[in-house]
Amino acid sequence: MPTVSKEDYLKTIYQRIEEGEQASTSSIARTLKVSNAAATDMLKKLSLQGFVNYKKYKGVSLTAKGRKEALSLLRRHRLWELFLMKVLKLKWDEVHKEAELLEHKTSEKLIDKIDQYLNHPKFDPHGAPIPDKRGVLPKEKKFIRLDAAKENKIYTIVKVNDKDDELIRYFAEIGFKLNTKFEVKKIFNIDGTITVKNKKGQFNLSPVVAKNIFVREVRK
Amino acid sequence: MPTVSKEDYLKTIYQRIEEGEQASTSSIARTLKVSNAAATDMLKKLSLQGFVNYKKYKGVSLTAKGRKEALSLLRRHRLWELFLMKVLKLKWDEVHKEAELLEHKTSEKLIDKIDQYLNHPKFDPHGAPIPDKRGVLPKEKKFIRLDAAKENKIYTIVKVNDKDDELIRYFAEIGFKLNTKFEVKKIFNIDGTITVKNKKGQFNLSPVVAKNIFVREVRK
């Protein structure tokens, strides 16, 4: 059993790689808000324990064992998020932080009960896929990043990045919840700002924000 | 905010004192399964941080601040136990261990939602009183320890000691759940063994076991 810290590292590495980016020491350190030295240190330990493939200066990847742990933690995180929101009525922008704490202290027995209670859900409140008991991910709907959308088309929100509470709060505020529709009105070439319109009104989204919203084109 | 370890120490001290026993260094160490040296160490830290009154060789007691933390943790523990059992259908003898983990990672916001969901319950599945948001304990029903019961009388179970999973499993096995009736058939003077009878059958309980069951006399 990995420690709390080790679980966090494994999750971070998994998510970096899943996002198609490389899991560099400094990117891991940045995500976990620790020094590069701490990350290097931990990568060595994780390697020694067979959770990652790690060669000095050559980057890191997960072993099957490490991937299994990462998926287990993601499962716990995402089931908690959904449970807290659906059953205990916590807000969309509150569940991430709470789940982050509970996930490390949740037995397999308990998480299976939660899974059962929710009837084996496939996606969490932010659209992220929930691995099943064996670590198998459900197939996701096709989506593109909002910063790759086109003018004058209608989209629906498939997924949002849930790693930033402030961002989630902002999405909620402008009515950008899961499965809601909006139109891309204009994209400014100069800086990539995107003007969107939904039932809450019209908003300008910076490309940095838009990168964190994943959408699918829909008919009018 | 106390750390996880500190919360555990405060809870242990509170429970020792609540039980009318003194909270000696070694009793705390025994409960928490650490060395006496570790307990001494921690008592010094807790004292420095204003959670306990501690004088070398003179024992320890909680300050108002320490008591508040202990009651907060007990609240979280007991609400989780009830929630896990009632909502997520975990077994009577499973909830203690799970709650022990979750209690430390539960925000006030979350525990208030759980309290609300359960409609502000007053007792946990083992009969222990649940402190309210302000730390006020509900009034308990009168009870005596089973080892002080009398022959040929009928009792009902008001509370059991929930600190030992094996014991709880045994209680469940012999039908000794909360609010169930049984009769004390015989008490052996030689060693204090108590013969009890309920709808599951007749059993001999050692005085060590009987000390962990709290009962109230009822009419036939």
Added chain:
DNA sequence: TTAAAAAATTAAGTATGCTTAAATTTAAAA
């Protein structure tokens, strides 16, 4: 292709919460 910049690692040191062993204080028994 080499110099500078960036990334990664090593080294030294810290806080927390443990351990065992030795020393001290208190309590109990002779």
Added chain:
DNA sequence: TTTTAAATTTAAGCATACTTAATTTTTTAA
């Protein structure tokens, strides 16, 4: 009351997961 036993504390040391500062390796750009 003194000796012995029990409880407690102190001392020294360990593992985990951090920190900053210095060093090394890799990458980028001139």
